[in-house]
Amino acid sequence: MPLLDVKNLSTRFHTRNGIVHAVDDVSFSVEAGKTLGIVGESGSGKSVTCYSLLGLLPPPPGRIHSG
Numbered sequence: 001m002p003l004l005d006v007k008n009l010s011t012r013f014h015t016r017n018g019i020v021h022a023v024d025d026v027s028f029s030v031e032a033g034k035t036l037g038i039v040g041e042s043g044s045g046k047s048v049t050c051y052s053l054l055g056l057l058p059p060p061p062g063r064i065h066s067g
Helices: 046-054
Strands: 004-015 018-030 063-066
Touching: 004 046, 018 046
Parallel strands: none
Antiparallel strands: 004 018, 004 063
16 A cells, blocks of 8 residues: 555646646655655646645645555
8 A cells, every 4th residue: 555645636726827737637656665756847846746745735636645
């Protein structure tokens, strides 16, 4: 059983110019005792993904399960 299981995580922001799809349909799991690194270009959604997982943003669509 994974320590963290993320399925279909999406995070969107509403702006004056429309909707920004910061994170779209991200899925991953982390087993106990394992390490996960999230890498990507600037603006690719790494921080937004972490903020969503930590509950620092409104609840996103998708499923986050921690064991």
